[in-house]
Amino acid sequence: MSAWPRRVPRAPRAYHRTVERPSGIGPFPAARKGYLVRRLAWVDPPLRRESLRHASVEVAVVQDSREKGAGVRRIRGAFRRAGRAYSSGEEHRLGGHAGAVAAFGAYTAAWGAAVRLRKAPLPERPEPWDVLFAAAATFRLGRLLSKGSVTSPLRAPFTRYEEASGPAEVSESPRGNGVRATVGELVTCPFCLSVWLTATATGAALLWPRATRTVTGGLSVLAAADAMQLGYDCLAQKNGE
Numbered sequence: 001m002s003a004w005p006r007r008v009p010r011a012p013r014a015y016h017r018t019v020e021r022p023s024g025i026g027p028f029p030a031a032r033k034g035y036l037v038r039r040l041a042w043v044d045p046p047l048r049r050e051s052l053r054h055a056s057v058e059v060a061v062v063q064d065s066r067e068k069g070a071g072v073r074r075i076r077g078a079f080r081r082a083g084r085a086y087s088s089g090e091e092h093r094l095g096g097h098a099g100a101v102a103a104f105g106a107y108t109a110a111w112g113a114a115v116r117l118r119k120a121p122l123p124e125r126p127e128p129w130d131v132l133f134a135a136a137a138t139f140r141l142g143r144l145l146s147k148g149s150v151t152s153p154l155r156a157p158f159t160r161y162e163e164a165s166g167p168a169e170v171s172e173s174p175r176g177n178g179v180r181a182t183v184g185e186l187v188t189c190p191f192c193l194s195v196w197l198t199a200t201a202t203g204a205a206l207l208w209p210r211a212t213r214t215v216t217g218g219l220s221v222l223a224a225a226d227a228m229q230l231g232y233d234c235l236a237q238k239n240g241e
Helices: 012-020 029-039 045-087 094-118 128-147 179-187 190-207 209-240
Strands: 159-166 169-174
Touching: 045 094, 094 179, 094 190, 128 169, 128 190, 128 209, 169 179, 179 190, 190 209
Parallel strands: none
Antiparallel strands: 159 169
């Protein structure tokens, strides 16, 4: 009889943990299966089959994630090629603009879903004064958010200061790449912000008409006051000459 003790298999639970997170495995299912067969040689057959089944599921998940990553890379490559063909060597962020369009679509869809859930009635036609106040409020708020010097800390993570461009206004340019550059281009463009603000004002007018009229009326007063201030400065300069 041999003096050496008989070999005792390890606890199956430890092998099960090894199956969940194996190390040194190649990217192919065959390599992983061979590795598990060698590692599970001392495990009972039922537990071995269960472990191999979990490994097959894990391999399928890894392959699915790789296929999704390849699809994303193909889409990005298509956008880059389309951008180069579209801009003729000049910088034009087609991918960023496509993302902005998708985000705006999701934003308007959220407003539409909120209106549908609240079952808010749609007006037969817009009131002229509501349209006038909403236009003035959109103009003034768009200028304040995109050009106002007091709101520059909000734009600072995405923009770079260029120069002062008018009374209480600054000129900025987008900085960085990718999402940062796209957001910087959006927040420095009052025309771009007006689209988002119009959608916001429309949805808010359907859900909270009285509160929306109050806000748009206040912003309209601010726009009229700014116009008066600029007119007064022009008259003062003309009289000084």
